[in-house]
Amino acid sequence: MKPRDRLRIAMQKSGRLTEPALELLNRCGLSFRQSRDKLFCFGEGEPVDLLLVRDDDIPGLIAQGVCDLGIVGRNVLNEFKGIAGDGGAALTEWRSLGFGRCRLSVAVPHDMAYNAPTDLSGLRIATSYPGLLGAWLRENSVDASVITLAGSVEIAPKLGTADVICDLVQSGGTLVANQLRETDVLLQSEAVLAGPQSLPTDERGDMVELLLKRLDGVIQVRE
């Protein structure tokens, strides 16, 4: 791959993290010219560009070195770390950013009896997080079948394609609307600044240090 001299940050193209992530970067003194297709945004002052992608692709782009940093949910980062082996282990959380707070939880139909994780034995669990769910099931010695869905997980019990679910909960509105009851929290999540364990040793590394310093200032002011 051709060496880059500009820092490249990946973030969600459209979703719950998009607006707050852009606002945070603006507060750090970064501004971007929007390209026509809006997938690549050229940084105007500092040598920092943005790549707008699906959030699920962000950890992989950093692991491959296509991007230097990413703003992504801890849920997505940890799912990648859980299933990507060595490539995943090389990624870390540089900062937690205090927005996009949610949790990854198991939820069951409201009329299902539930006391402990072992009650899930033999059931079908729908999720978009097979890595995180699988690890939690092993920790709790539960033998269940994991059904991986890309989205609309909460509808699966009603459709009969799963018995229970494991998905993100923010307000809880989606669970209520689908007559589901939250039983176990697997992970507390929020947006994080993700990157490799070791930063680039060139000018990009200096830029990361500058960005982290500004980020700490902005986060401190907000707290």
Ligand code: PRP
């Ligand atoms: C997320 C998540 C839940 C819902 C939780 O989905 O997957 O379905 O939000 O939020 P709530 O507790 O406030 O209802 P999102 O709408 O982001 O879409 P997606 O599942 O297609 O990613």
Ligand code: ZN
């Ligand atoms: Zn996603």
Ligand code: MG
């Ligand atoms: Mg959803």
